[in-house]
Every structure is written in C-alpha cells, then in structure tokens.
Amino acid sequence: MDNREMILETALDLFYARGYDAVGVQEIAERSGVTKPTLYYYFKSKYGLLEQLLEGRGEAFMERLHRACTYEGDLRNTLCTAAGELVSFAEKEPKFYALFLALYHSARENEAYQAVRPLVLRLQQEVEQIFVSAAGLLGNMRGRQRQFSLGFIGLILFDIKMRLETSGGLRLTVSQEEINSLVHQFMHGIYS
Amino acid sequence: MDNREMILETALDLFYARGYDAVGVQEIAERSGVTKPTLYYYFKSKYGLLEQLLEGRGEAFMERLHRACTYEGDLRNTLCTAAGELVSFAEKEPKFYALFLALYHSARENEAYQAVRPLVLRLQQEVEQIFVSAAGLLGNMRGRQRQFSLGFIGLILFDIKMRLETSGGLRLTVSQEEINSLVHQFMHGIYS
DNA sequence: GACACAGTATACCGAACGGTATAGAATGAA
DNA sequence: TTCATTCTATACCGTTCGGTATACTGTGTC
Numbered sequence: 001m002d003n004r005e006m007i008l009e010t011a012l013d014l015f016y017a018r019g020y021d022a023v024g025v026q027e028i029a030e031r032s033g034v035t036k037p038t039l040y041y042y043f044k045s046k047y048g049l050l051e052q053l054l055e056g057r058g059e060a061f062m063e064r065l066h067r068a069c070t071y072e073g074d075l076r077n078t079l080c081t082a083a084g085e086l087v088s089f090a091e092k093e094p095k096f097y098a099l100f101l102a103l104y105h106s107a108r109e110n111e112a113y114q115a116v117r118p119l120v121l122r123l124q125q126e127v128e129q130i131f132v133s134a135a136g137l138l139g140n141m142r143g144r145q146r147q148f149s150l151g152f153i154g155l156i157l158f159d160i161k162m163r164l165e166t167s168g169g170l171r172l173t174v175s176q177e178e179i180n181s182l183v184h185q186f187m188h189g190i191y192s
Numbered sequence: 193m194d195n196r197e198m199i200l201e202t203a204l205d206l207f208y209a210r211g212y213d214a215v216g217v218q219e220i221a222e223r224s225g226v227t228k229p230t231l232y233y234y235f236k237s238k239y240g241l242l243e244q245l246l247e248g249r250g251e252a253f254m255e256r257l258h259r260a261c262t263y264e265g266d267l268r269n270t271l272c273t274a275a276g277e278l279v280s281f282a283e284k285e286p287k288f289y290a291l292f293l294a295l296y297h298s299a300r301e302n303e304a305y306q307a308v309r310p311l312v313l314r315l316q317q318e319v320e321q322i323f324v325s326a327a328g329l330l331g332n333m334r335g336r337q338r339q340f341s342l343g344f345i346g347l348i349l350f351d352i353k354m355r356l357e358t359s360g361g362l363r364l365t366v367s368q369e370e371i372n373s374l375v376h377q378f379m380h381g382i383y384s
Numbered sequence: 385g386a387c388a389c390a391g392t393a394t395a396c397c398g399a400a401c402g403g404t405a406t407a408g409a410a411t412g413a414a
Numbered sequence: 415t416t417c418a419t420t421c422t423a424t425a426c427c428g429t430t431c432g433g434t435a436t437a438c439t440g441t442g443t444c
Binding site (some may be wrong): 216218228237 | 431
C-alpha cells in the first residue's frame with residue numbers, strides 16, 4: 001500500500017473511531033508513518049482529505065446502487081435489490097458505512113456534513129427514483145415520493161447500524177429473508 | 193436568564209449547529225456575554241458542560257417517557273403513547289432533539305458519545321420494557337425484545353428527524369393520525 | 385466594620401491545532 | 415550528465431485549544 005492509500009486508510013480508522021473534528025492531522029500522519037507535508041502533498045487540506053476519502057470509497061458504491069435502483073416493474077423486487085445493495089456495502093466496508101452514517105446525522109453547519117452532502121443527495125435521489133418510476137403502480141402519491149424514499153432509507157440504514165452494533169463490532173450478515181422481511185414491513189405501511 | 197442558563201442555551205445552539213468538537217469554549221463564553229472563568233465556575237470542564245446540558249434537558253423528558261412507556265395491556269396503544277411522547281418532545285425542544293440524535297450516531301470513542309450514552313440507554317430500556325411486558329401477547333419473542341425496541345426507536349426517531357428537516361428548520365407538527373400510521377406500519381412488520 | 389462567600393474579570397499557561405517554506409532524495413528521460 | 419518531476423522530511427508559522435492562578439466586586443451576616 002503506498003503512502004496515499006495508507007493515509008486514507010488511517011484517516012478512515014480515526015474518523016470512524018473518534019470523529020472528524022476530534023482527530024488532528026498530526027496524528028493521521030504519524031499513524032500512517034509519514035509526516036504532515038506528505039499528507040498535504042496528496043490532500044491539500046484536512047477537509048480535502050475527507051472529501052477524497054468519501055469520494056473514493058463512495059463512488060463505486062453509488063454506481064452499483066444506481067443499477068440496483070433501476071425500477072423494472074416490480075416495486076417490492078426493486079426495493080429488495082436496493083436494500084440488498086446497501087447491506088452488502090455495509091458488509092464489505094463497515095467502517096466507511098459507520099462513518100457515513102455518523103456524518104449523515106452530524107451538525108448541518110459542520111464542515112464534515114458539507115463533505116458528505118453529495119453522497120447523501122445521490123443516495124436520496126437514487127432511492128426516490130424508484131418511487132417516481134413506480135408512481136403509476138402506487139396510485140396517487142401526491143408528491144410523497146420524497147417522504148417514502150426518506151422513510152425507506154431511514155429504515156434500512158438504521159437497521160443495518162443496529163445489526164452492526166449488536167454483532168459486537170464490524171461483522172455483519174443479513175440473510176435475503178431478513179431483507180425481504182424489512183421491505184415487507186416498509187411496504188405495508190404505505191399501502192395501508 | 194442568569195449566566196448559567198445563558199451558557200447552557202448558547203452551548204445548545206452552537207453544539208446543535210456545528211457539533212461538540214468543532215465549537216470552542218471561548219466562543220461559547222463570548223456569545224453568552226461572560227468570560228471563560230465564569231463558564232468554568234459553573235461547569236468544571238467542556239465535557240461537564242455537555243453532561244449538564246444533556247442531563248438537565250433530558251431528565252424531565254425521560255420521566256415523562258417512563259410514564260408513557262408503561263404497558264397496560266394494549267401494545268398498539270402503548271406504542272402510540274410512547275411515539276407521541278417522543279414527538280411532543282421534539283416539538284418542544286427541536287434543537288436539543290437534533291443534538292441528541294447527532295450524538296446518538298456519533299463516533300463511539302468520542303467524548304460526546306460517552307456523555308449521551310446514559311440517555312441513550314435509558315431510552316432503549318424504556319422502550320424495551322414495553323415489549324418485555326407485552327411478551328405474552330406477542331407469543332414467542334425468543335429474546336427479540338431488543339431487536340423490536342431498537343427497530344421502533346429507529347423508525348420513530350428517523351421519521352421525526354426527516355419531518356424536522358423537510359419543514360425547513362425547527363417547526364414540527366405531527367398529527368395523532370400520523371403517529372398511529374407509523375405505529376401500524378411498525379407492528380405489521382412484527383406480526384407477519 | 386469585619387467577615388464569608390458567590391460570582392466575575394484580567395491575564396496567562398503549555399499544548400495542540402491546521403498549514404507551509406525550503407531543501408533534499410529518488411526516479412526516469414534526454 | 416543533466417534536468418525535470420515526484421515525493422518526502424526538517425523545522426517552523428500564527429492561532430486557537432482547554433484550562434487556571436489571582437484578584438476583584440457585590441451582597442448579606444454578625
């Protein structure tokens with residue numbers, strides 16, 4: 001692993017454990033086995049480091065999520081696919097997932113929240129797209145696509161987080177059945 | 193409002209807006225119209241300030257929640273009461289509610305998370321107690337009281353948060369019907 | 385008046401913060 | 415060999431961090 005990759009990895013570990021603001025650039029550099037100028041050579045600022053971390057780790061995920069969110073006539077199926085994608089991402093990158101969730105809920109006027117906004121917006125758009133496409137099926141949604149998608153995201157994200165925590169640390173296994181059950185739970189609320 | 197109360201109010205504003213770690217003691221003191229030693233006279237450290245803020249604002253709420261979570265034979269009813277209590281709290285103290293939620297999701301090894309843990313645990317215990325009491329009614333829960341309570345909390349908390357955000361800022365109004373609908377959505381997932 | 389005590393301000397501490405000027409090493413191309 | 419480019423380290427910058435030693439002011443008690 002080269003220095004740049006090493007710095008990103010260390011930053012993820014530390015931001016995940018203690019939060020963006022509570023971690024100093026000094027410590028990231030030291031734990032990466034480099035000095036500060038090296039860090040600033042690759043990332044022009046602490047904020048830039050966070051940006052590149054989120055961008056790099058989030059990009060591949062977003063592409064796969066985009067494909068998973070393509071509606072093809074069956075809402076339940078699409079939601080299951082999307083939920084499965086979120087789950088498998090959390091399985092592969094538990095630390096990044098936890099960091100993302102923490103930033104997602106962090107203070108609005110904080111630097112770190114600004115950095116995660118692009119990812120948040122894309123996630124919301126992808127999921128909302130499902131409900132927009134399924135509008136005909138669901139009947140009159142009266143513009144509630146947003147509310148539905150936010151509810152869906154909240155349910156899945158929080159559920160994954162809780163499973164991550166209950167499993168002690170960073171192991172996570174969610175069966176297809178459990179995903180189906182979650183989606184079922186969500187959908188009934190809408191139809192009723 | 194005396195100085196102590198003024199400091200607490202200012203701290204809530206700033207922590208809410210930018211997060212615990214991103215706000216300096218200096219700024220809290222200045223915006224409160226006092227100097228640092230005054231702040232340290234009332235709260236022996238920055239962490240102590242956060243603790244007292246959470247304790248003071250959270251105590252009354254927890255007591256009311258405790259009463260709301262007392263199971264009296266009707267699970268749906270009890271869940272609606274508990275959800276209603278959470279909602280009415282978020283209506284009255286939107287900033288504190290948002291801060292609580294941010295800390296709830298913040299990094300585990302961060303000071304701020306340690307400070308909010310007591311509140312988090314009590315909230316979880318209160319809600320879990322509902323499901324423990326209702327165990328007979330629900331049939332064999334196989335120790336899933338925890339999972340149910342966490343799912344319930346996640347659903348309600350996230351829903352409120354989203355309503356707060358969608359409503360632009362700090363206004364929130366949730367009708368009894370909407371609460372009933374949420375609880376209904378939650379329960380069907382369990383029974384199915 | 386003398387005293388105690390709660391509350392506040394001036395002025396300061398060492399440490400850590402994010403960030404940088406500068407120079408040296410390593411590498412490959414000409 | 416020379417040169418440019420990429421990467422890295424030494425040593426430093428001004429600022430802010432959380433926190434405090436000390437002394438002063440008000441107020442009520444005796």
